[in-house]
Amino acid sequence: MAFDYQPLWLSIRLALVTTILLLVIGVPLSSFLAFRSFRFKPVVEAIISLPLVLPPSVLGFYLLVAFSPNNFLGRVLQNNFDLRLIFSFPGLVVGSMIYSLPFMLHPLQAGFQALPGGLREASYSLGKSKWQTLLRVLIPNIKPALLTGIVLTFAHTLGEFGVVLMIGGNVEGKTRVASIAIYDEVESLHFHAAHIYSIVLLFISFVILLIAYSLNKRLFKS
Amino acid sequence: MIRIAVQKKLVMADGVKTLSVDTEIAFGEFVVLFGKSGSGKTSLLRIISGLLKPEEGKIACGDEIWLDTRNKINLPIQKRRIGFVFQDLALFPNMTIKENLLFAAGKERDDAYLCRLLRMTNMESFSQSKPQTLSGGQQQRVAIIRALARKPRLLLLDEPFSSLDPQMSEHLRKELKTIHREFNLTTLLVSHESTDIYGTADRAMEVKEAKILESGRPGMEPGNEHLAGEGSYKGRILQIYKSDLGYILEILSGDTVLRLPVDEESITVLKPGIMVLISSKNFHLHIQPLSCLQ
Numbered sequence: 220m221a222f223d224y225q226p227l228w229l230s231i232r233l234a235l236v237t238t239i240l241l242l243v244i245g246v247p248l249s250s251f252l253a254f255r256s257f258r259f260k261p262v263v264e265a266i267i268s269l270p271l272v273l274p275p276s277v278l279g280f281y282l283l284v285a286f287s288p289n290n291f292l293g294r295v296l297q298n299n300f301d302l303r304l305i306f307s308f309p310g311l312v313v314g315s316m317i318y319s320l321p322f323m324l325h326p327l328q329a330g331f332q333a334l335p336g337g338l339r340e341a342s343y344s345l346g347k348s349k350w351q352t353l354l355r356v357l358i359p360n361i362k363p364a365l366l367t368g369i370v371l372t373f374a375h376t377l378g379e380f381g382v383v384l385m386i387g388g389n390v391e392g393k394t395r396v397a398s399i400a401i402y403d404e405v406e407s408l409h410f411h412a413a414h415i416y417s418i419v420l421l422f423i424s425f426v427i428l429l430i431a432y433s434l435n436k437r438l439f440k441s
Numbered sequence: 442m443i444r445i446a447v448q449k450k451l452v453m454a455d456g457v458k459t460l461s462v463d464t465e466i467a468f469g470e471f472v473v474l475f476g477k478s479g480s481g482k483t484s485l486l487r488i489i490s491g492l493l494k495p496e497e498g499k500i501a502c503g504d505e506i507w508l509d510t511r512n513k514i515n516l517p518i519q520k521r522r523i524g525f526v527f528q529d530l531a532l533f534p535n536m537t538i539k540e541n542l543l544f545a546a547g548k549e550r551d552d553a554y555l556c557r558l559l560r561m562t563n564m565e566s567f568s569q570s571k572p573q574t575l576s577g578g579q580q581q582r583v584a585i586i587r588a589l590a591r592k593p594r595l596l597l598l599d600e601p602f603s604s605l606d607p608q609m610s611e612h613l614r615k616e617l618k619t620i621h622r623e624f625n626l627t628t629l630l631v632s633h634e635s636t637d638i639y640g641t642a643d644r645a646m647e648v649k650e651a652k653i654l655e656s657g658r659p660g661m662e663p664g665n666e667h668l669a670g671e672g673s674y675k676g677r678i679l680q681i682y683k684s685d686l687g688y689i690l691e692i693l694s695g696d697t698v699l700r701l702p703v704d705e706e707s708i709t710v711l712k713p714g715i716m717v718l719i720s721s722k723n724f725h726l727h728i729q730p731l732s733c734l735q
Contacts, residue, residue, distance in 0.1 A: 345588075360535050
């Protein structure tokens, strides 16, 4: 039987899309959490951190129930946007984004909080808006934190299993990512294929971390 | 004329106090606001800049209303056209000195003016350097010229010289005074050092327990009346160092630094930082400690 590379590509695509989307959402959200204090902030922070402690199957189960066309949210998405999130790639992206959210947010929030408070106020005093300040002053000064957020999110999404299995199942070419494929191949006693998937995932994970640590060293030096 | 009349509750070391200020600053004036740490002077600076909102009050810069709590006007800091030199300087580490200035100047930048600022502070050759590679005094200069890059109507400085050694701060104080005069600025400087008042300010205001206590014109302060006939001056000891003849006292009086020789016996009661009265009587120099003005 020819080896099927598709699960690997799917894993990489899922990790890339999730990381890019989380970066776009994560930067403004983490700066908001870093600099603003409001009454229910601990509640918001606790919700964002939940995926760190929750078994992925629990999160996957609730997402499966929520996205099901038999229930309100799933019905609204299907009827109004023609979007079906269970057993589909977009569903995996949404699930992964929720699951990996703390891995992007925490480093960014810590990075923003570690900046001297005067930088923001100095930029405001020079007539710059909040967005100008974020883009020109704050983000360029948290590069190591950005890199950590990107790497952790990418690597975490790549190795995701429980959430993907619950809401994506094992649909070839759509939701059958590498981690699911390994499980599947082992169940079918195809150890050779499982070995290939595993070694590739191991290699990619190692290389990503290696690049991150080398880059971080250079960033810190500069 | 900048008119400031504000009230703001502040949490201080000895409980909640209401900062209550009602004062005016004329355009072109150099005002030093001094007082002990925690007296509320930095809070007042933050209120004027728009970083802190008072419960009640009005701030007007000429005919422009910056704050009027009754009419719910509160111009954000971005629109107040102020230059703010922060205590920690807050230079942008990701930008070079030139980039810091260009970012500050924004779209309506005046290159000739920026070059003049760099030249006046002798920072031209450092324009391509990153702030973290500069010395403390050089960073301070950049912070001042960056605050001036967009031609502010009011320059605010929060303890700008507190982290520098006495010579460097004395040097920069003079430089700031020159810049103030040259560009016809309106300047408000916050300090807990009374050295910042003498020789620098047109007017000094003391903030004590959240209230402005006194407002006067400092300069070469005349001393005790019974010695006045012989001429006497107040000053602050910047440092004491040993020389071949004994000891040298470096005293800042007005805008002049005096170096006076003293014997070993005299320096037992004289320490750097204290205010002294310098007088001459029968061709002898007398240097007596005064109770600190702060």
